Amino acid sequence: MTSRLSTGIPGLDSRLGGGLIPGTTTAIVGSSGAGKTQLSLQFLNAGLASEGRRGVILDLTSRGDSQNHTQYAQSLFDWTILAQDPNEKFSPEAFFDACREKKRYFADYLQAFPYKGKRVTKRDIDEDQWHEWRCDLASRLNTTIAFLYGNFAQGARRLVVDGIEPVEHQGDSIQFELLEYVESQIVKKDSAWVARDLFRQDYRRYEDQIAQFSYDSKALGAILSYTSRETSLEALMDKPLEEGDYFAQANTVIYLGKIREGRKMQRALYIFKHRGSACSDEIIPYEIDDAGLHVIE
Numbered sequence: 001m002t003s004r005l006s007t008g009i010p011g012l013d014s015r016l017g018g019g020l021i022p023g024t025t026t027a028i029v030g031s032s033g034a035g036k037t038q039l040s041l042q043f044l045n046a047g048l049a050s051e052g053r054r055g056v057i058l059d060l061t062s063r064g065d066s067q068n069h070t071q072y073a074q075s076l077f078d079w080t081i082l083a084q085d086p087n088e089k090f091s092p093e094a095f096f097d098a099c100r101e102k103k104r105y106f107a108d109y110l111q112a113f114p115y116k117g118k119r120v121t122k123r124d125i126d127e128d129q130w131h132e133w134r135c136d137l138a139s140r141l142n143t144t145i146a147f148l149y150g151n152f153a154q155g156a157r158r159l160v161v162d163g164i165e166p167v168e169h170q171g172d173s174i175q176f177e178l179l180e181y182v183e184s185q186i187v188k189k190d191s192a193w194v195a196r197d198l199f200r201q202d203y204r205r206y207e208d209q210i211a212q213f214s215y216d217s218k219a220l221g222a223i224l225s226y227t228s229r230e231t232s233l234e235a236l237m238d239k240p241l242e243e244g245d246y247f248a249q250a251n252t253v254i255y256l257g258k259i260r261e262g263r264k265m266q267r268a269l270y271i272f273k274h275r276g277s278a279c280s281d282e283i284i285p286y287e288i289d290d291a292g293l294h295v296i297e
Contacts, residue, residue: 005221008042011295015280023218027247030256031231038293040160045077047158055158056151059111060175082107086114090146096209106150145198153213159222191215233257251275
């Protein structure tokens, strides 16, 4: 098996049996301000040491970038995150030219739905608006495939999916619909089949070049950063996972929340599950400072 993917947080890696398992998805769940963005960026940045380059961010928000990825990345790692133009058309010739010249073709960050203030659940909008969303999803899908395939083909092995809004029923969310496609049809799919979806009728024309830039999907690691309504760690731990819930399918689930320590509130995390590996079952206190998130030993 490919070696573990470090979270970039040594105290967390040791409690995960060495890190996250490649070829799987991890859900990081917590309320706003819990430290999900810091943890996610530390995971992406750790790729620089182990894989030779940082990972990438797919932002599914439709209400603007409230996650502050750019500011945190700059202050934590002196990393200038570059945003991909969501309306740019994929050019096979330009992509392969960039690969041959060992130049980056895609940027670090893609906001799949480049809007602000739009609701994303079926229960919040009327039938016509829902139809518009589904049509837009289809048009945005090829951009998302190109962004992820292109980055994976050029050596990225880490992905963070951010911007998912809390909903009562995940099946009613256009965000979860795209998320499930990304996981099952891109991240966990053989690279040749992802290329077929991207190149389509031109696949045979570029088949030899595509083969030169294949990658092993089992070496990829993805984190879903999900904002919960619950703020306390206990409430997150007590919430049952329903059948069909995305988090019931994730290989690893880590909750971030608050616990009471005497007369103070303390941040703490809990590894709810970590299939295929030994892991800690303790409540793990952590702090957030200018260097990011770190566990308290």
